Amino acid sequence: MSEIRQDITTNEWVIIATERAKRPHDFTKPLKPLPPEFEPKCPFCPGNEAQTPPEVLGYREGGTSNSPGWWIRVIPNRFAALQPSQVECEGEVKREVANGLFRKMDGIGRHEVLIETPKHNLYFPYFTDKQAEEVVIALRERYLALRNEPNVKVVIIFKNHGDQAGTSLLHPHCQIVATPIVPQSLRRRTAVATRYYDDNGGCLYCDLIQAEQKAGVRVVEDGAKFFVMHPYASRSPFETWVLPKFHSASFGNLDLDAAKDLGRVLKRITGKIFTMLGNPDYNIVIHTAPVKEEDEDYFHWHLRIIPRLTMMAGFEIGSGIFINTALPEQTAPALREVKFQ
Numbered sequence: 001m002s003e004i005r006q007d008i009t010t011n012e013w014v015i016i017a018t019e020r021a022k023r024p025h026d027f028t029k030p031l032k033p034l035p036p037e038f039e040p041k042c043p044f045c046p047g048n049e050a051q052t053p054p055e056v057l058g059y060r061e062g063g064t065s066n067s068p069g070w071w072i073r074v075i076p077n078r079f080a081a082l083q084p085s086q087v088e089c090e091g092e093v094k095r096e097v098a099n100g101l102f103r104k105m106d107g108i109g110r111h112e113v114l115i116e117t118p119k120h121n122l123y124f125p126y127f128t129d130k131q132a133e134e135v136v137i138a139l140r141e142r143y144l145a146l147r148n149e150p151n152v153k154v155v156i157i158f159k160n161h162g163d164q165a166g167t168s169l170l171h172p173h174c175q176i177v178a179t180p181i182v183p184q185s186l187r188r189r190t191a192v193a194t195r196y197y198d199d200n201g202g203c204l205y206c207d208l209i210q211a212e213q214k215a216g217v218r219v220v221e222d223g224a225k226f227f228v229m230h231p232y233a234s235r236s237p238f239e240t241w242v243l244p245k246f247h248s249a250s251f252g253n254l255d256l257d258a259a260k261d262l263g264r265v266l267k268r269i270t271g272k273i274f275t276m277l278g279n280p281d282y283n284i285v286i287h288t289a290p291v292k293e294e295d296e297d298y299f300h301w302h303l304r305i306i307p308r309l310t311m312m313a314g315f316e317i318g319s320g321i322f323i324n325t326a327l328p329e330q331t332a333p334a335l336r337e338v339k340f341q
């Protein structure tokens with residue numbers, strides 16, 4: 001019989017199709033061929049800096065802005081979902097309600113792209129440790145800058161890798177969006193965590209790490225600073241969570257040592273995923289507290305890696321319930337045992 005499991009962090013349900021569950025090694029694939037190291041038409045490749053909006057951050061030794069020599073570069077997204085206000089001194093974001101039901105507000109915010117490497121074909125697992133560390137340091141730097149912008153309520157950091165994950169641009173990059181609203185999905189996560197805190201007097205995620213350590217069956221890596229696991233109610237095969245082992249509500253509170261550690265953890269874990277699943281399309285998302293709740297005791301930031309091995313179809317759209325065809329108790333040990341470097 002299949003199982004319906006509840007995600008304690010969102011109250012959402014998933015169906016774990018245990019009977020038709022695939023074995024972890026059924027997902028194994030050889031690595032896809034890599035694109036060239038330099039792609040003349042790619043706006044993110046060195047030498048093409050003029051094709052992007054002027055950079056807001058560049059890690060480079062000497063040299064000038066918007067010219068080659070960088071190893072990490074952050075630019076405004078040319079096709080930004082949200083734009084900075086044109087008004088010099090920004091006031092409140094304009095909100096309107098028509099007929100009581102049709103609400104809208106100005107699309108004020110920031111939408112940036114972090115180019116992770118000058119090399120078109122160098123994916124995160126194959127970075128040097130230093131490069132992996134610096135990507136997280138640069139994300140942190142932009143988080144801290146954007147959280148201070150007027151009207152910014154949340155800074156959302158994510159990565160789309162591959163067609164199935166929502167990008168056809170192969171050059172390794174992440175995106176950062178600062179929004180003037182708190183998204184409902186984050187509201188729900190913080191509400192569930194707040195209720196847990198009120199009922200139990202502690203952080204849900206700190207308790208979850210302890211419970212998973214005790215259960216032991218879904219642990220991928222139990223490191224010095226970060227805990228990596230496949231959640232009990234995984235929504236898709238090989239969904240992987242990375243949580244700081246120290247309580248912290250916001251990614252922005254990460255100190256430099258922990259940021260570097262996270263870079264190395266991500267390199268190792270994505271490397272294992274690449275090795276086992278053959279460079280799959282995947283998303284990474286960071287769930288971090290709203291700016292005004294960065295120091296609260298009830299929320300605990302974390303990062304999710306979601307390999308896109310299955311499609312969201314009618315049942316998922318109709319019900320919000322995902323059907324997972326793999327058992328996290330099987331995928332976590334399989335991933336743990338993969339040798340990568």
Ligand SMILES: [Zn+2]
Pocket residue numbers: 038039042043044045119120171
């Ligand atoms: Zn490129």
Ligand SMILES: [Zn+2]
Pocket residue numbers: 203204205206207246247248299300
């Ligand atoms: Zn916590």
